[in-house]
Amino acid sequence: MLGYLEKMKKEQEMEKRKDTTKKVAVGLGVGTALGAVAGVLLAPKSGKETREDIANKTKSAVEDGKKLVSEAKDELENKVKSTEQNVQEKVEEVKEEAEELIEDTKKALDEKSKNV
Template sequence: MRLKDYLNKKKVEKKRAARKKAAKNAAIGAGVGAAVGITAGVLLAPKSGKETREDIAKNARKAAEVVSENTKKAVDKVSETSKKAVGTIRETINDAKVKIAEIRANKAQDEVAVSEEVSEDASDKEEG
């Protein structure tokens, strides 16, 4: 593996880790926000203990659903972005392979042309 390939691989891994961390932070933020909102609503509502406990249970389930939903969305987005990145990298690699093949073909043609010129010069000298 060449150094450039290794560095590119490390760069892609760092980006992937950063996207995962961002998704995790978004999910945590949504969960904390939901918990704070629920707590404030419960504490400020003038209800009986039983009603308050029921509301807490109901709101806890809602918060869990919201966090789960947001986490799934974040994971999907990270997955989609990773797939796009992999596709872009593959295209870039394929383009580079094509260019390298073209350069090698041109170089081979140039070498053949030079070889033919040398042969012609040698033939002309032998005749002369």
């Protein structure tokens, strides 16, 4: 019973740590975004330069996002192919083992029927 309670306590502590980590990460991301926006808007540039900066940063962010999505897609496709290959290999192994088992069973039955 004590082991179970200790396990539950550790799980709760781990969940608290995860929650705290998530909050810190979100806060850091929001703070960074707000800082970037404030820096662009408060920079001593003309409105035209500021709009160009915003457009360029937006394009850059979109390109980076596309690149990340493409990389994730490629990685996922590679994992799917690898998994398919592993599954096919296992199917072949099981098929061969089943055929051997069937053959061994037939031999054993033949020997039993000869002895009867």
